[in-house]
Amino acid sequence: MNWQIFKKDVEAELHKNILNYWMKHMRHMNGGVYGEISNDNIPDAESPTGLVMTSRFLWTYSEAYRMTERPEYLEFASELYNILISTLTDPDYGGFYWLVDREGKPVDDKKVLYGQAFALYGLSTYQMVNPSVETEKLCSRIFAYLEQYGRDRDKGGYYEACNRDWSYGGVNNLGADDMACEKSMNTNLHMLEAYTRxxxxxxxxxxxxxxxxxxxxxxxxxxxxxxxxxxxxxSKDWTPAGDVESYGHDVETSWLLWEALQILGDENLQVEYRETVLRLLDVSSAKATAPDGSLYNEKHDGHLDRTRIWWVQAEYAVSLLNSWEMTGIEDYLHKLEKLWDYIVNVQTDRKNGEWFWGINDDGSVMNREKGGMWKTPYHNGRACMELLHRIEKQEKINV
Known part of the structure; x- marks a missing residue:
């Protein structure tokens, strides 16, 4: 691996193709972002504003400022912070709405824990770069809500959702493709991510x-x-349902779990879970890496979904470099080089900017929006920032 060349490539991808894209094309004239944008960069001014989308943008540009101290990133993060506070906050019961229309009226007022976790993720990072008493108090309140109403003190873990008043919300599904349930891997994974930060x-x-x-x-x-x-x-008692192998979530969990263990600084826990961290990547990598180096999406009900989804490739890249750091096994770097080549030559939209939502197995582009409630600069922007952080560590070691 030529770290110097790789660093330049990742920096260009991060700043020119990802972060610049969203500020140029998705930024709303009244602050914050449009709710959706097409593949040919046409924003939809009428689409609603989502908690996950806004929080992910807030995290991304706060973290980008933390990494680079570029003032334009903090300026944009502050706009997003103001939208989160002024538009998505529930003034009566606290916490945040899941979805509001362009006038700020709730479309879905449930307290979806996945969304509350992302709010905490974004706000705690914004607090690191622009600290205030108000933001610190807000982070503390969100954490208190999650612990008091969202945590299952009997069976462990966190529920999917609460009602607007924080009463237990029963089953919930995050999106149309998800199974309605009382607890999920996805919610608990992103609780881990938020609590780590x-x-x-x-x-x-x-x-x-x-x-x-x-x-x-x-x-x-x-x-x-x-x-x-x-x-x-x-279910609430952790009885599993469904038959899905989500390769993207497995590799994402691999490095997020190791990040949490490192930040905790408990060497005994690191030793205890090291094998799990590596196996989460290794099993999916062996089973789902395509000949072109990308990672297939998932396997459900015995069917292998070979589409290449943007966030899956982003998380795979970070997990490969993380596992190489943990082990020194060169095969992880070889896979990363091949994957990166796929990302910049196929997953990236070189004509209009950013990454495509997905690529079909035949190489055609999936007919999905360029950005919206779920697709933001969070996955691929974070991947580039994580790669750069780890590359810079190697540069210091090799000086």
Whole structure:
């Protein structure tokens, strides 16, 4: 691996093709972002504003400023912060709405824990780059809501959703393609992600306790040691449902789990879960890496979905480099080089900018929006920032 060349490529992808794209094409004239944008860069001014989308943008540009100190990134992050506070906040019960229309009226007022977690993820990162008493109090309140109403103190883990008043919300599905359930891998994974960042920012002991508890839930209840994959959908007592292998989520969990363990700084926990971290990547990589180096999407009900989804490639790249850092095994770097070649030559839209939502197995582009409620600069922007952080570590080692 030529780290110098790789670094230049990743920097160009991050700043010119990803972060610049969203500020240029998705930024709303009244602040924040449009709710959706097409593949040919036409924004939809009438589409609603989602909590996940807004929080992911807030995290991305806060983290980009934390990494580079470029003032334009902090300026955009501050716009997104203001939209989150002024438009998505529930003034009566606290927390945030899941979805509002362009006038700020709730379209879906449920307290979906996945969304609340992303709000905490974005806000705690914004607090790191633009600290204020108000933001710190808001982070503390969100954490308190999640712990009081969202955490299952009996069976462990976190529920899918609460009603607007934070009463138990029963089954919920995040999207049309998801199974309605009481608990899910996806929600608990992103709770882990949010709590990792909030612990890094706050160093609170109660956040640390909750984070360790999440690690135990993911490795004991969600991760299936017999297959090396995670189960996706569960009842309240962790009875699994459905038959899905989500390769993108497995590789994403691999590096996010290791990140949490490193930030906790507990060497005994790192030793305990090191094998799980590596196996989550290795099993999916062996089973689902395409001949072109990309990663297939998933397997459901015995059917292999060979589409190449943007976020799956982004998380695969980070996980490969993370596993190389952990082991020194060169095969991880070889796979990363091949994957990166696929990303820049196929997954990236060289005509209009950013990455395509997905590529079909025959190489054609999937007919999906360029950006919207789910597709933001969070996955691929974060992947590039993670790659750069790790490349810079190698540069220091090799000086």
């Amino acid at each position: 909030y612990y890094l920012q706050s160093r609170r002991e109660d956040v640390r306790e909750a984070l360790v508890s999440l690690i135990r839930i993911i490795t004991d209840k969600i991760y299936d040691r017999s297959t090396g994959h995670q189960k996706l959908y569960f």
